[in-house]
Amino acid sequence: MRRFAEDLPLFQKAEEIDNTLRTITDLFPEDNEYLQSIKRHLLEDIMVIQSKISGAEAVKLYDIKMENAAIIRKAARDIMVGGNVLEMFGFSDAAYYKLIRNQIEDFRLLFIKWVAAFNPRHFITDNWGLFSRSLKSCFLTLKIIFA
Numbered sequence: 001m002r003r004f005a006e007d008l009p010l011f012q013k014a015e016e017i018d019n020t021l022r023t024i025t026d027l028f029p030e031d032n033e034y035l036q037s038i039k040r041h042l043l044e045d046i047m048v049i050q051s052k053i054s055g056a057e058a059v060k061l062y063d064i065k066m067e068n069a070a071i072i073r074k075a076a077r078d079i080m081v082g083g084n085v086l087e088m089f090g091f092s093d094a095a096y097y098k099l100i101r102n103q104i105e106d107f108r109l110l111f112i113k114w115v116a117a118f119n120p121r122h123f124i125t126d127n128w129g130l131f132s133r134s135l136k137s138c139f140l141t142l143k144i145i146f147a
């Protein structure tokens with residue numbers, strides 16, 4: 001039975017973060033270019049997270065799942081630190097960003113469980129050398145690099 005990404009607790013937490021981010025960033029003054037730029041980046045990051053969860057769930061290959069997971073982790077970490085400059089750029093309600101950080105921490109714990117469920121036996125040898133699961137594939141990668 002195939003599961004849908006939207007049914008996963010991880011995806012649902014990402015939607016919750018999306019809603020909170022939109023609520024907070026809607027408070028950014030329209031005339032503050034710096035905050036509007038931060039808003040675009042934060043909303044882009046949460047959209048990337050949602051699309052990469054869906055992408056990872058749509059495939060069986062461990063390599064692709066791990067590639068998506070790495071991108072998700074980076075985007076989540078960018079959101080986590082994205083609030084560090086809000087007050088400096090004139091956002092008076094920067095304390096609200098603690099809500100996002102708490103949600104990202106909850107997301108991180110769900111993420112760990114989600115990634116642990118990936119089946120490493122469903123892989124293809126990656127000639128880029130990432131996410132390879134066997135010593136043989138590592139040697140093959142080195143042979144290709146130094147050939």
